[in-house]
Amino acid sequence: MSKHEMKMYQSTEDYLEAILMIKQEKGHCRSVDIAKRLDFKKSSVSIAITKLTNEGYVIKNEDGMLELTEVGLKLANNILERHNFFFNWLRSLGVDEERAYDDACRIEHAMCDDTFHKIVSYVRGRDNGNS
Structure with missing residues (x-):
């Protein structure tokens, strides 16, 4: 692309x-x-x-x-899901709200669905102590 x-x-x-x-x-x-x-x-x-x-x-x-x-x-829900995931993840890392929002807006467009789902799986696995 x-x-x-x-x-x-x-x-x-x-x-x-x-x-x-x-x-x-x-x-x-x-x-x-x-x-x-x-x-x-x-x-x-x-x-x-x-x-x-x-x-x-x-x-x-x-x-x-x-x-x-x-x-x-379908597209809108997909991109909003990405945005919310990255926003919440960045906030959990201690990133301030405005910066997390702006960064999530940039990150949400930067990867294919497969990569996004692997990141989600990895992060959720670590959150559950399964790393």
């Missing part, structure tokens, strides 16, 4: 994760909510939502509310 493809995929993941988190917090999500969450211009979010809609990850209702498709929801 090229750096350009990785950056595009990371951007997609960031948007899908933001939509999921906003929907969990507020019960609904609009483009303006994403712009606030990610600190992006509304016009940039609009372009991205159009792209995500065309790729089959998001549905934009007539009232402007955003819904994740089945594929979009």
